[in-house]
Amino acid sequence: MSTQTTKQLPIPPHFDAKKVGEVWRVLYEERSHDAQAWAKKHNIAPAAKDKTRICLMVIDAQNTFCIPKFELFVGGRSGTGAVDDNVRLCEFIYRNLGLITTIYPTMDTHTAMQIFHSLFWVNDAGEHPAPMTIISLDEVQKGVWKVNPAIAHSVAGGNYLGLMRHASHYVDKLSDGGKYPLIIWPYHAMLGGIGHALVSSVEEALFFHAIARNSQTGFEIKGGNPLTENYSVLRPEVLEGADGRPIAQKNARFIQKLLEFDAVIIAGQAKSHCVAWTIDDLLTEIVAQDPNLAKKVYLLEDCTSPVVVPGVIDFTDPADAAFKRFADAGMHIVKSTQPIETWADITL
Known part of the structure; x- marks a missing residue:
């Protein structure tokens, strides 16, 4: 019999939704003790014992995209998109702490001299x-x-x-x-800078999960190659140089790791760019291996927003069209407030 906690849990008292749009220092030692006590109180077993292995991939939940007034804040049409998304994302992680086996945050990572700067x-x-x-x-x-x-x-x-x-x-x-x-993008997600860091509330939720479930957070770094862009964490935009020689390669290791899970949940920023291209690349790999694997992918539509620059550009419609294409291919579009046990094609 599985010891996996299938019920939704309460939100831990340390979480403050009003602070999600701010940058602050996570109190690791305090949170570590809190997480261990929380796991004991709610009988949360180590992730290694999970019968149904669920992965959450959080795409680029970094200050540079998610905090107002930072370089590429993803406001969506509401103007507060990424902040609202991350409130829901943190709550989703805490409520489903006993179900999520591993969390993989991707991190856009840049230096000054890159082809898009x-x-x-x-x-x-x-x-x-x-x-x-x-x-x-x-x-x-x-x-x-x-x-x-x-x-x-x-x-x-x-x-x-x-x-x-x-x-x-x-x-x-x-x-x-x-x-x-x-x-030409504004300088953003600069390695070593505050914009590169994960949103504090998200970082805290990931750390809390790691301690409570004894499950190492799997950071995936992307975007450091000066000669190509890397919207997707799974492969860069261009793989070879003018002479036909490879300048980069797809992330085959991570692709295979994702597809070994029973379910892959995807959230993050921005829906129209890094999220859409990552899902698109994942779908390409799925179609090449087994189209039925698309059924194990779940897109948290209320934890992602498109790029919108009022009066300049609005990528909402292309983003929605991409998500419809993913759904047509067999992926599931879900909301963070829906209990995971009610999701189609998932067995707990």
Whole structure:
């Protein structure tokens, strides 16, 4: 008989929904003692004993995307999207503490000299493109935007011509692959910076889960390659350089790890970008292996929001269309407030 806790649990008293939109220090020692006491009080067994193994993948729940006034806050149409999403996400984790076997947070991770950052590009006047500039293949071919020669030493060992060839090839591959065009993003999720860190309330919930369930949090880092973007944690946007040699590879290890679970729950930011492309890549792998595996994937639709810049761009409709496509393929769209035992195709 399974010792897995199937009932929903109360929210621990330390959780404060009003603080989810703020940055603060997690009190690890206190939380560790609290989590152990909580597990004992509610008879929460170690995750290793789970009969039904459930994974929660939390995509890029970092300050840079989830805290108002940070670089790429995902407000959605409501203007408070990511904050509201993370309140629900934390509550979902706490309520289902005895059911979630392992949590995998992905972390967008960048440095200054990357192909989607301003410093990488320059025009004849010596100006760098402003954030949110779209760089087209035509502009690269005509020399409107060129690779900044000053970065060649740091990025390509001084091979400026090779870097230029790669830049042209890269923008061409994006257009061929039906991906988003090359967008110059504001500097964000900078390695070592406060924007790179997980949202404090989410970090606390993940730590609490790790202690209560004796289950190591599985951090997945993405986005550090200077020569390609990495919306998806499962594979970069472009895999090879202009010479056909690989510059990156898909995350086969993590893909296989996910598909070994009985259920994979996905939440995070942003629904229109990193979430959508990660699910899309996962679906591609599923279709290649066994389309029926799509039934083990559950999308927490109330714990993710699309990119919306009022008066500029609104990715809500494309994001919703992507989720409909995922559902049509067999994935389940669920809400965090629905008890997991009521979800279709899951047996506890």
